[in-house]
Amino acid sequence: MTDKEKILKLKELDYSRYKDVSLDYLIMYVVSLIDKQNINLSFENIVAAAFQIFPQKFQLLGYTEYPDAKRVHDCLFRCTFKTKQWLGGKTRQGFKITERSKIFIAESEKYLFGEVKKLPHSNSKTRRKEHVLIEIEKSNAFQKFISGNKSNITEGDICILLQGTLDTPKDILKTNLKTLKSFASELQHKEITHFLDWLHDNFNYFLS
Numbered sequence: 564m565t566d567k568e569k570i571l572k573l574k575e576l577d578y579s580r581y582k583d584v585s586l587d588y589l590i591m592y593v594v595s596l597i598d599k600q601n602i603n604l605s606f607e608n609i610v611a612a613a614f615q616i617f618p619q620k621f622q623l624l625g626y627t628e629y630p631d632a633k634r635v636h637d638c639l640f641r642c643t644f645k646t647k648q649w650l651g652g653k654t655r656q657g658f659k660i661t662e663r664s665k666i667f668i669a670e671s672e673k674y675l676f677g678e679v680k681k682l683p684h685s686n687s688k689t690r691r692k693e694h695v696l697i698e699i700e701k702s703n704a705f706q707k708f709i710s711g712n713k714s715n716i717t718e719g720d721i722c723i724l725l726q727g728t729l730d731t732p733k734d735i736l737k738t739n740l741k742t743l744k745s746f747a748s749e750l751q752h753k754e755i756t757h758f759l760d761w762l763h764d765n766f767n768y769f770l771s
Contacts, residue, residue, distance in 0.1 A: 566603055569597075570612050571615070573597075573615040574615075575615065575618055576616055580676070581675060586620060586634070586637075587649070588671040589620060589621075589671070591650070591664070591668050591670075592668065592671040593617070594650065594664075594668075595660065595668040598660055613630065614630030641693070646700075648661075649663065649664055696755055699747075702723065704724045707720070709754070713761070716762075721736075721769065724743075725740055740762070743755075744756065744759045744760070744763075
């Protein structure tokens with residue numbers, strides 16, 4: 564039986580079980596389930612399997628018969644990013660389950676099958692905030708920060724991060740920074756919170 568045939572035989576879990584569970588935990592469950600069935604952990608297989616098992620969380624908005632590959636990609640990006648490391652691998656090479664992965668796979672199963680209290684529902688507002696944090700992680704400023712090149716972060720890097728330019732009024736940049744900090748705090752992203760606090764302290768002269 565091919566990977567595709569195996570995936571198409573996967574059954575949706577009852578929506579009541581997964582409607583309040585965060586997307587990253589759902590993806591960890593998907594990865595674990597298809598790995599147990601000896602299905603290759605490619606990006607495409609994970610997208611298809613996530614849609615089969617949790618269609619109401621991974622369907623494309625406005626086209627519910629299709630999976631939202633971008634949403635799965637964002638989950639995998641977070642799960643493999645160095646601040647989480649729930650999974651190993653990358654989109655092009657495929658993914659792999661590590662010893663650390665097993666901790667979060669076990670947690671996902673507990674959330675899905677009622678052994679512990681479910682995580683807050685990841686609604687559309689949370690989805691937008693998650694996307695914003697992913698953009699922060701991709702930014703030049705954040706990449707320089709985590710690689711130990713803080714001294715190379717420029718005012719231009721900061722302006723781009725804060726969705727402005729060098730000509731943008733400082734009060735707008737400060738408001739945007741405050742908003743980003745609230746998103747990071749709400750979603751409990753400690754690394755980004757630390758980064759934004761550092762930015763506030765070290766570029767206060769520029770933002771004032």
